[in-house]
Amino acid sequence: MRIKTLKIKNFKGFANEIEIDLKGKNLVIYGENGSGKTSLVEALKLLFDSASSEIELEKYKNVFTKQPMEISIKRTNGEAISLKTKSKKEKRNGEEKEIGLTNPDGYGDGERIFLEALSRSTSILSYRQLMKIYDLSTPEDFYELFIRNIMAYYLIPPRREKTLIEEFQELEKLKKEHPRSKKRIREKEEFIKGEINKIFAEIKETWNQYTQTLTGDNIKIECSLEELGKLNFSVKWNGKDVSDILSYLNEGRLNAISLGLFLAYYKRFNDSPYKMLLLDDVVIGLDMNLRIPLLDILQKDFEEEYQIIITTFDENWFNLMKQYLNSNKWEFMKVFVKRTDNNNRPFIVGSEHQDYLRKAKEYLNNGDVPAAALYTRLEFERIVLKYAEKRRLKIGFRRKVQKIPINEIWEAVKADLPKAKTIRKRVDTYKSILLNPAVHYDPRPKYRQEVSYAIDVVEKLKEKITRELNSS
Structure with missing residues (x-):
């Protein structure tokens, strides 16, 4: 749902x-x-x-x-x-x-x-939160974001009856009400640290995979918790140990490390039905x-x-x-x-x-036929250009370098859609609307009907192109 x-x-x-x-x-x-x-x-x-x-x-x-x-x-x-x-x-x-x-x-x-x-x-993940990795010692640092926020509702196995944040709350209550119970406090702290380190161990492979994908670099990260409130990072970049990640890793790589951890955690541990x-x-x-x-x-x-x-x-x-x-x-x-x-x-x-087609229909219903024709053409341009680039048609790459007429792009797309004979023919039928950059208004009474038909053609072409791209 x-x-x-x-x-x-x-x-x-x-x-x-x-x-x-x-x-x-x-x-x-x-x-x-x-x-x-x-x-x-x-x-x-x-x-x-x-x-x-x-x-x-x-x-x-x-x-x-x-x-x-x-x-x-x-x-x-x-x-x-x-x-x-x-x-x-x-x-x-x-x-x-x-x-x-x-x-x-x-x-x-x-x-x-x-x-x-x-x-x-x-959780809402924002750039401002991600970049807290720059300061790993303040109360609202990387530790606070991931351990006490994103990982807060991690259900502790094997019974999965209690969450990580509930364990933290019990620890805080224990320290407040029984400050002299040093052994119980230490045991609770060790238990929480152990569970957090299990999380990091389980997501390490996916975290590294995502980080390498997002940076394009051979970066490998390990993270552990030796004391509550502080994360210890071990980073290798091209096989070499990086002792000071803030000196060696730029903003983009730090962002990627944080984003990779966020996504890896949700990929592995989010069991919610929604x-x-x-x-x-x-x-x-x-x-x-x-x-x-x-x-x-x-x-x-x-x-x-x-x-x-x-x-x-x-x-x-x-x-x-x-x-x-x-x-x-x-x-x-x-x-x-x-x-x-x-x-x-x-x-x-x-x-x-x-949604240009939605706008086209609204303008047509409100009697603004030229605007409806314009937005129909814009959507036609958008989907054929997307197809040309996704299918790596030569025209798609030339389009990035110089302005190619939409009719030339359409000819290349048409040649790549041999089984869409009916749709191709209908596009050509309404080429005065779909292939004309000026979209001049035609005062004939049937022009409104032609624009309506053109909208329908573009909708069907969009469905066909989407199926083709998804199956390729």
Whole structure:
């Protein structure tokens, strides 16, 4: 079961209501810094966590409205879940204040099971968190991120009745209530260290595989825990020991090591029936040529089993992902900010899905036939160019060097699709719309109908090309 839609209102920067249509697919979100893309994944995580504990909502409020916060999802089975909240009065700084909280008791059994499963198995991984590896001695370092956050809900074998975070909580309680029980404290610490080292031992092979894929280098890493609060790294680069990883490994390689560990852990130990990956701008430290290997890892090991959400402020990377990822499994959207003085709010946040055929249909329904024709042609261009490049047609590589007319690209694609005789013929029938960069408006009454037929042709061509690429 996956999430089909997400609705947010009065959450952080979202004073207005915004609806994200995931269609049960994976999602890539592009937006400039400050446009709210990170807030979208934070809203999801808050909803997941709200079934397990009371969470104060003050920091999530929209400062420009006093209306209650709204977060809701619809699942692919048609069922909807909305954030449950409550309030209570507390004295703070000598004043009585009404505090907004999430309300775990407000959910039904089925809702709670779904949300708790996602809460335990989902972390937001951001570039800012990944780069904490630069400082391995502060309280909020690499250890804090992975041991007490991502690995927190690791179920300890063989009984799998208790999680790692519960063991930490018992240790802290033991130290507080029985500080003189040195032996019991030491035994508990040794037990926790042993379990953590078992985790690192089990994911070492996959972690190294992912790291080497993401860096393109012969890097081998081992990690162990000799005392709680500090991780010990052993790194070999091209067979040589690297004693000071911060001196020898650049930002991109450190980013890859962190990202590789995150993915390796979730690949090996996430037993939840509902699985999501929330990757917030995690590729900033990776060179562009090392970003494609990340997509290969996601497609091979996570695309089917997990629902993935990736955010980015890099439009070139966003456009590359649109070309590279299978549109039957991925949705693409942009978030943006509009300035406004309505309701005394300085801005509203909007979203736009990058589905040219959807736009074409909307424009056609609204009577804007030239715009419908334009977006139909844009989608036609996008899918034939993607096919040419994926199939390594010569025209695809020439396209990167110089501007090749779309009709020439189509001829090359057509020759590579010998069994699609009917579709090829129908594309040629509407070539005035699909192969004409100007898309001149034709005043004839039947022009609207021709655009409608052209949209249908492009949809069928898209289905055919997707099948061909998936089978190759």
